[in-house]
Amino acid sequence: MTEARELIIEVKGMTCDHCERSVAKALKSVPGVREVLEVSHADAEARVLAGPEATADRIERAVAKAGYGARVKEQSKGADVPAEIRKTGGEFDLLIVAAPRGLPLPSKLRTSAPGSPWSKAARSVGPA
Numbered sequence: 001m002t003e004a005r006e007l008i009i010e011v012k013g014m015t016c017d018h019c020e021r022s023v024a025k026a027l028k029s030v031p032g033v034r035e036v037l038e039v040s041h042a043d044a045e046a047r048v049l050a051g052p053e054a055t056a057d058r059i060e061r062a063v064a065k066a067g068y069g070a071r072v073k074e075q076s077k078g079a080d081v082p083a084e085i086r087k088t089g090g091e092f093d094l095l096i097v098a099a100p101r102g103l104p105l106p107s108k109l110r111t112s113a114p115g116s117p118w119s120k121a122a123r124s125v126g127p128a
Contacts, residue, residue, distance in 0.1 A: 004034050004049045009059060012069035014041035019068070026066035030058050045073070 011023055020039040023046055027036045032054030037047040048054070056072035063070035 004051050006037065007048050007050050007054075007056075007059070008073045009046045009048065009063070010071045010073050011039070011044055011046055011063060014039075014044060014068060016041060022066050023063055023068055026062045026068075027059065030054050030062045033059070 009027075014020060014023060019041050024036045024039045027033050027039070027046060027048055030050075032051040033048050034051060035049040037049060039046040048059070050059075059072055060070045
């Protein structure tokens with residue numbers, strides 16, 4: 001499987017939820033679009049997860065065929081805070097590797113499952 005990338009698409013002409021559904025349907029029809037992550041008429045943009053065969057031209061033409069203007073703006077840069085998500089025992093653990101100074105973090109990022117490698121670490125830090 002080829003690597004997918006997240007694309008941000010500027011969409012003009014959406015005014016309601018029905019418009020969002022129409023744009024999402026058009027995006028899903030493009031070869032190489034693996035998932036429509038979000039379509040927002042309020043933000044006038046959409047985000048998709050796409051393989052290399054989903055070119056900007058194909059995406060823009062599909063949205064235009066649905067009656068809206070579209071321009072692929074950029075490839076999403078991802079989160080500024082690196083994180084690792086690991087599945088353990090039916091739960092997902094989130095390990096924040098680094099955070100900008102002054103960023104408030106929730107006192108408890110997840111529930112500690114008995115036997116989880118993080119439950120011992122959470123206890124050693126102290127109560128939330």
